[in-house]
Amino acid sequence: MKNILLMTFLVFISSPGWAKDRHYYIGIKETTWNYAPTGKNIEFQSQKYLQRGQDRIGSVYKKALYFHYTDDTFRRIIKKPSWLGFLGPIIKAETGDWVYVHVKNFASRMYSVHPHGVTYTKETEGALYPDNTTDLQKEDDRLEPGMRYTYKWFVEEKQGPGPNDSDCVTRIYHSHVDSVRDVASGLIGPMLTCKRGTLDGDTEKNIDKSYVLLFTSSDENQSWYIDDNIDTYTKSGQVDANDHDFQESNVMYAINGYMYGNLPSLTMCAEDRVRWHLVGMGAALDVHPIYLQGQTLFSRNHRKDVITVFPASLEDAFMVAKGPGEWMLGCHPMKAFFNVKNCQKPSADLTGTDVIHYYIAAENIFWNYAPTGIDFFTKKSLTANGSESQKYFEQGPTRIGGTYQKLVYREYTDASFQKQKAREETTTNSVGF
Structure with a gap:
């Protein structure tokens, strides 16, 4: 068998x-x-x-x-x-x-x-x-x-x-x-x-x-x-x-x-x-x-x-x-x-024939982490006394508050870096800064 x-x-x-x-x-x-x-x-x-x-x-x-x-x-x-x-x-x-x-x-x-x-x-x-x-x-x-x-x-x-x-x-x-x-x-x-x-x-x-x-x-x-x-x-x-x-x-x-x-x-x-x-x-x-x-x-x-x-x-x-x-x-x-x-061989690069160019600059901005000032879960102000958010958003002599200076990337239309490329609304909302 x-x-x-x-x-x-x-x-x-x-x-x-x-x-x-x-x-x-x-x-x-x-x-x-x-x-x-x-x-x-x-x-x-x-x-x-x-x-x-x-x-x-x-x-x-x-x-x-x-x-x-x-x-x-x-x-x-x-x-x-x-x-x-x-x-x-x-x-x-x-x-x-x-x-x-x-x-x-x-x-x-x-x-x-x-x-x-x-x-x-x-x-x-x-x-x-x-x-x-x-x-x-x-x-x-x-x-x-x-x-x-x-x-x-x-x-x-x-x-x-x-x-x-x-x-x-x-x-x-x-x-x-x-x-x-x-x-x-x-x-x-x-x-x-x-x-x-x-x-x-x-x-x-x-x-x-x-x-x-x-x-x-x-x-x-x-x-x-x-x-x-x-x-x-x-x-x-x-x-x-x-x-x-x-x-x-x-x-x-x-x-x-x-x-x-x-x-x-x-x-x-x-x-x-x-x-x-x-x-x-x-x-x-x-x-x-x-x-x-x-x-x-x-x-x-x-x-x-x-x-x-x-x-x-x-x-x-x-x-x-x-x-x-x-x-x-x-x-x-x-x-x-x-x-x-160095054997003088021609390029065997993995890249193809099409080249896509992006023009990106690093720029200073002031970024507000909650521009409305509202906690949408509690419907209260972010600086309301006793709120969980108060310690993050209250501004004072020893607190920065909710706005910070940031260095961010921004895309431009060409190498002159004169015209910033518009960001789509959906992309802006999801990416933030």
């Missing part, structure tokens, strides 16, 4: 002729990661996170990461862009595509690969939990050391970008044997699901640069390798793993695994069309209002200068790069640099 249901499901979501099968070969390997490899931009506060000592681990930690391989021999790793940091390879697919993720676990403990934002059967879920399944339906839950497995996912139309979304939207995948500890150990990667026909090979059409940024406080205390890191980088017997200050020193506020401006290679030309894919993970306090200095972001059909992410939130934004020079992005505890080069 289960096989019949599975076959019915696969037939129902079978991809049309234009769809593609996309194959990714991913190995899970243990390695070391340095959160601040350049040693630059190190400020006084950074010492508690990055300074190695007898009872401090420092900036280098043992982690488990996803690596991209060329084929199923798992012999040659594909070099990823340096800005991707400790994130796994970017998985990309269009709606209607099948994604085959061929995984080999080189690590010393069991892990898996679990996706968000695609359709999968129970055999390719990649999540370990009590689900009353056995045999074939449990093989995907955890890959023991040395084990291989192929996850097969489908990108349904309803899970891809909506009509008002950007062409490619942000998704993630991560290990889900123990999701908190697995992700803290380093096993997380980005996935982009795109509208049909928007990918040219592995590149989004009409986009010059595309970046994925993960904002999170990586809690190395939750990592499976915390004991290994204590043994390797501290002096024996000097560490109290339950000490608050020690634990705080292992919470690394990082973008893609880089701290204090160490995130490299975020470069673009002025007028480049740039897509940012933003991921928030971590604990309850991981609420990050992200800014990009000197730029305007377009997200969810709105122009913004800040986009906020929080744990398990996925955002994307578009911008046309402006202002050659080195700029800063990030939020209060996490910062990185991006460089806009």
